[in-house]
Amino acid sequence: MTKIKYIEHNGKQHEVNVANDLSVMEGAVQNDIPGIDADCGGGMACATCHVYVKEDWFNKLPEKTEGEDDMLDQAYKPSPSSRLSCQITVSDELNGLVVHLPEKQL
């Protein structure tokens, strides 16, 4: 289990334990954390699991896969610190990861 902190746009924090090999998106959905829609269910076919990851953690994440940036172009208010949470696989190295949720996904 890996600790992940999801911070909603209004500042509300949710710290949960997520099983390794799940995605950060699944960690949110399974724990009923609002702010991640994941319309396509993790197929990298929408941009509704968009999160922001601050630099300290951003650089420790596995690199973006091909096509992730293309999908992020279609996210709500993307920034250089944007990631699709369905593309981040939870592992021991990510223990303590903090992700910030956008104001909305659509």
Added chain:
Amino acid sequence: MIDTDVLIVGAGPTGLFCAHQLGIVGLKCEIVDNLNKLGGQCIELYPDKPIYDIPAIPECTGEELTNNLIEQIKPFNFNFHLNDRVEEVKKDKNKWLVKTNKGKEFKVSSIIIAGGVGSFEPRKFSLKECEKFEGKEIFYSIKDKNIFNNKTVSIFGGGDAALDWAIELSAISKVQLIHRRDEFRGAQASVNKVKELNKEGKIELLTKYQLSSIKGDKKIESISIKHDDGDTKNIKTDYLLGFFGLIMQLGPITNWRLNLDKKHIPVNTENFETNQKGIFAIGDICTYTGKLKLILSGFHEGALAARGCFKYARPNEKLRFEFTTTSKSVHNRLGIK
């Protein structure tokens, strides 16, 4: 007014196969979809991505799956109404009256919603001020390019629509192409063409910039764009075009008095009927205990919903269960001699 048995909302794989099942049990249907082509998410989101979990098909793309489904329902000659969206649904005695965006009207005994996660709509600028200029100086699609003649046009986006319009309008307008990063996701040939036109001074390229504010009261005077490094630029423009891809929204379905659970429609698992008698929901849009968002689940749901429609369309007949391998009447419907 088109009078038929069933109206299917959504022409993705689930809607298409459900049409097949309606045909098999001898019912007629019409199919409406907001996109300009059949296939739904399979075509719009991942036409080239292989799918590995369609029973008995080890691997196929979204496009191949769609083409096969279209082929499979050909014998029934059902009508499609593309580029149109169902707006209004009204109960009229034991029938449903349905009206679309384009004003088409249907009278049916059942409606099957196979709408995926909703209809595809263009993603808009996230700035609130953009709303009041929409349709006047801000557009998300182009109907008449002549209005941009000799004007300054700021195009936002990095996909094919943004690139294609930048190229096309560079012949008649002053074009500024603004994108949030250096890479473009459109076709390589278009990217090369844009870079060439940029060198010739026909397209101004502003990358790593996003829209930050708009100045102007009745008319747009100028806009500010903000670079990733925080630097802000003020630029004059007459028009803004946004091409940020499509997002999925439930849209008018939310007004049909259906129970909703977040963005999904709860159904029973006997025939996938909703809380409204005669309205069914299948595929990604429906929810029930154990729901899996798989294409194969959508097929199953469609088969049962089609049979659920039978009692409304043919209240005085009994539905007979028949196999396609042996039934004469099914063979007739399929046009097999």
